[in-house]
Amino acid sequence: xxxxxxxxxxxxxxxxxxxxxxxxxxxxxxxxxxxxxxxxxxxxxxxxxxxxxxxxxxxxxxxxxxxxxxxxxxxxxxxxxxxxxxxxxxxxxxxxxxxxxxxxxxxxxxxxxxxxxxxxxxxxxxxxxxxxxxxxxxxxxxxxxxxxxxxxxxxxxxxxxxxxxxxxxxxxxxxxxxxxxxxxxxxxxxxxxxxxxxxxxxxxxxxxxxxxxxxxxxxxxxxxxxxxxxxxxxxxxxxxxxxxxxxxxxxxxxxxxxxxxxxxxxxxxxxxxxxxxxxxxxxxxxxxxxxxxxxxxxxxxxxxxxxxxxxxxxxxxxxxxxxxxxxxxxxxxxxx
Amino acid sequence: xxxxxxxxxxxxxxxxxxxxxxxxxxxxxxxxxxxxxxxxxxxxxxxxxxxxxxxxxxxxxxxxxxxxxxxxxxxxxxxxxxxxxxxxxxxxxxxxxxxxxxxxxxxxxxxxxxxxxxxxxxxxxxxxxxxxxxxxxxxxxxxxxxxxxxxxxxxxxxxxxxxxxxxxxxxxxxxxxxxxxxxxxxxxxxxxxxxxxxxxxxxxxxxxxxxxxxxxxxxxxx
Numbered sequence: 001x002x003x004x005x006x007x008x009x010x011x012x013x014x015x016x017x018x019x020x021x022x023x024x025x026x027x028x029x030x031x032x033x034x035x036x037x038x039x040x041x042x043x044x045x046x047x048x049x050x051x052x053x054x055x056x057x058x059x060x061x062x063x064x065x066x067x068x069x070x071x072x073x074x075x076x077x078x079x080x081x082x083x084x085x086x087x088x089x090x091x092x093x094x095x096x097x098x099x100x101x102x103x104x105x106x107x108x109x110x111x112x113x114x115x116x117x118x119x120x121x122x123x124x125x126x127x128x129x130x131x132x133x134x135x136x137x138x139x140x141x142x143x144x145x146x147x148x149x150x151x152x153x154x155x156x157x158x159x160x161x162x163x164x165x166x167x168x169x170x171x172x173x174x175x176x177x178x179x180x181x182x183x184x185x186x187x188x189x190x191x192x193x194x195x196x197x198x199x200x201x202x203x204x205x206x207x208x209x210x211x212x213x214x215x216x217x218x219x220x221x222x223x224x225x226x227x228x229x230x231x232x233x234x235x236x237x238x239x240x241x242x243x244x245x246x247x248x249x250x251x252x253x254x255x256x257x258x259x260x261x262x263x264x265x266x267x268x269x270x271x272x273x274x275x276x277x278x279x280x281x282x283x284x285x286x287x288x289x290x291x292x293x294x295x296x297x298x299x300x301x302x303x304x305x306x307x308x309x310x311x312x313x314x315x316x317x318x319x320x321x322x323x324x325x326x327x328x329x330x331x332x333x334x335x336x
Numbered sequence: 337x338x339x340x341x342x343x344x345x346x347x348x349x350x351x352x353x354x355x356x357x358x359x360x361x362x363x364x365x366x367x368x369x370x371x372x373x374x375x376x377x378x379x380x381x382x383x384x385x386x387x388x389x390x391x392x393x394x395x396x397x398x399x400x401x402x403x404x405x406x407x408x409x410x411x412x413x414x415x416x417x418x419x420x421x422x423x424x425x426x427x428x429x430x431x432x433x434x435x436x437x438x439x440x441x442x443x444x445x446x447x448x449x450x451x452x453x454x455x456x457x458x459x460x461x462x463x464x465x466x467x468x469x470x471x472x473x474x475x476x477x478x479x480x481x482x483x484x485x486x487x488x489x490x491x492x493x494x495x496x497x498x499x500x501x502x503x504x505x506x507x508x509x510x511x512x513x514x515x516x517x518x519x520x521x522x523x524x525x526x527x528x529x530x531x532x533x534x535x536x537x538x539x540x541x542x543x544x545x546x547x548x549x550x551x552x553x554x555x556x557x558x
Contacts, residue, residue, distance in 0.1 A: 081556055136555070141506075148506035154498070154554055195378035202383060204483065206462045206499030241375045248350035253429065253466055253507065277374035282348070327556040329506070 004073025006309065007062065007097065008302025011090025012082025012110045013135060014042050014174075016051040018058045018093075019299030020067060021306050025120060027299035029292055031061040036173055041163065048085035055093045069101035074314060076305020079107030080326030082135075087322035095320065104314030106305040109331040110296075112147055114262035115140060116307060117300035122287025124258045130247040132271065133263030133296075134159030134174075137243065138328065139207060139250045146329045150250040151207030158239055159265050161211040165218050165235060169228055179232040180268050186229025198226055198234035204242050207249050214239060240271040244278050257284040266294040311335040339410070340366060340419065349466070351387065351482055352416075359409050359419045369416035384416055387482035394458060394481040395420065401528060403453055404477045423477035425469030432465060432508045443514050445476045447521025450496065453478060454537055455527035459485050459492040463500040465507060488530070490538040494546030497522075498554075501547070519544055 010017040010030070019030030033054035035047040077094035080087060091107075098105045115129045128150075129140040137153040156164075159176055166175020171182075187193065200217045203210040214235065221231045247259055259279050265271060272288050279286035293300060311334040343357040352367040359366070369384050371377065388411065395408040406420035428446070431437055446468055453460060460467070461483030469477040485492060497518075504514045523540045530536045538546070 143507060144509055146509070148509065149502070150506045151502065152554060154495075154550065157555075195376045196382065199382070202379070205495050206464050206483070206503065208495075208499055208502060237376045237379055241379060244374050245350055245372075249464075252347070252349045253464060253503075274374035278372070281373055325556045329509075 005067060005071050006106070006302045006306040007067070007072055007075045008108075008298040008300065008305050009075070009077040009090045009094045010110070010113075010296050010298045010301045011051050011086045011093075012078050012080070012296060013086060014047055015296040016054055016058065016086075016090065017296060017298035018062050019297055019302050020062070021299060021302040023073075025303065025306055027117065027120070027293070027303050028065075030298040031058045031065075032297060033058060041167070041173070042083070044083040044085045047083065048089050051086055051089040055089065059093065059097070072101050072103055074098075074104045074106050074305060074309045075101070076106040076108050076301050076309070078110045078113070078301050079315070079320070080110065080323035082110060082322075082324060084322060084324045087324065091320060091322050095317070104309065105317065105320050106309045107315040107320050108301055108304045108308055109326055109328065110301075111136060111138065111140065111328045112331050112333075113300040113304040115147060115260065116304045117293045117297075118260040118262045118287060118289045120303055121289040121293055122260060124260055124285075124287050126256060127258035127260035127287060128247060128250045128254065128256050129260045129262055130243060130266075130275065131263045132158050132243055132261070132265035134163065134265075136263060137209060137211070139246050140328055141250060141254055141256060142333065143254070145333055146331065147333060148329050149327070150253065151209065151246045154205065154208050154210045155212040156215075158211055158243060159263070161215045161239065162235070162265070165215050168219055169222065174264070176265060176268065179235065180270065182229045183233040183236050183270070186227065186233050190230070193230065193233070195234060195237055198230050200234050200238045202238050202242055204245055207246050207253070209242055209246055211239065236268070236270050240268070240274050243271065244274045247275070248278050248282065251282060251284060257282070258287060259284055260287045260289075262289065262294055264295045267291045307335045340364075342366070347466075356422065362409070363422040364409055364419050365406070365422055367418045367420070369418075385413060388413055388416065388418060390484050391481040392418065394484045394486070397486070398456070398458065401456055403456070403528075404449060404475060405481070406477075406479060423469055423471075423479060424474045425471030425477055427466050428468040428470055429465035429507060431470045432511065432514075435510075437470070439511055439514065440517050442470060442476075443511075443517035444521035444524070447518035447523075448525040449476045449478060450500075450518070451522040451525035451540055452528050454493045454496070454543065455525070455530060457486055457488045457530050457532040457534065457537055459487055459496050461485060461492075461496065461499075463496050464503040486532070488532065488534045488537040490542055490546045491550075493538065493543040494550050497543065497547040498550045501551070
């Protein structure tokens, strides 16, 4: 088996993605389709319909890229956490492919996949992961055979907060990248700006975070006449600093010296810059995977699927039901 | 600070570098909050000033209580330096990893002291196992009050327990009962007199109930 390809399917939220990893554990870029609601947030059923409509196209792209059933050793899929209807589409595609190719299934933990692709890409041994995405905001590290959540958001994910603010300001989904552009434009035009003119809450509770107060306060700033670009800038400065601070708290607490970024929000230049600055000051190293492996992607599912298959074996058909509320620390880690 | 004689660097945290030494001849610790380059300078100044003043005011007010917290000896806002009396003990994170102590009785004492802190209308804000000390003679100490608040809000007290719970389950999973022991100690504590002007602090049982509500709000902890 060691020489075989593992295919990975990701479908936890708005992204349906199919990727693969070769027998040496080297991932190849995924084929992805993104669900973008015309208005409002992600409706789980609409996203699932989108995934179902696009699945055959992505599978066709994978096959056209030269992957043949006979060279595949296993099919991995995101078993959770995520939106139930979306997860079920990915799991169904995985079961169909595994059955067609007569290879085992491997159900994997989506959050742990972000860590393993990051470790693989950045060649890190024992990092603290700052996982910042739409639905998830967690500080994770490995202790006693599991990836443990040292800190996390107590309300909404940072990406959801950014998207929600953007939506309210009439910016299309996903809002994070638009906020980044507006913030940068505004700062370029107002290089002497003072953040004290756009104060927002900074909710750090030990190693935990909260964002809903930040979202509400940012909306109020705009209502009171602050320029949208200035508020976008302030929102990023406050929210990202809080994330990087809890990551640093986790590093101080565990004594670890590698920081890994992951999740869609890790594509933002400002949070990357902050992660680098913090790590440099501590004499630590920051690892930032390429954007295609920070966002949700099938290749990360394949990467973790391969590790899990080699070390813990496959997931039986009966155990392959999706787990919407799967926690990071529920997954036993049996690989180095 | 001329009165300070440095001995050794103890810990480089996310907020401050802490060293031990003597202040006017007394055993003391010095915390230096340096600007953090990753934060916007205005935000950094605002946070540092706020946290230093929270910590200084909290320690000053608690100095008239029997609570096991450091005494404030000196504070220089402009340079981010604060000197506090030394509390003896090892950080709980190391005591638990070492595993030689009677963890059940220790965690009950931790819970007892947290409740007594809450009962005077104070919340710690950063109850990780780095900020709790244990010493055979001196017992439990609570340190590091930069995120503390004077409040009797049940939500803030519940959050204190959530922060500790998160840290215990992540860093010390081998003690599955640790939180239950903390809660036993918390519920068994006799409240200290509350002298503030707000509504008095919620009962221990109400704070634990709120903790469970907060826990339910966090993702994947249904």
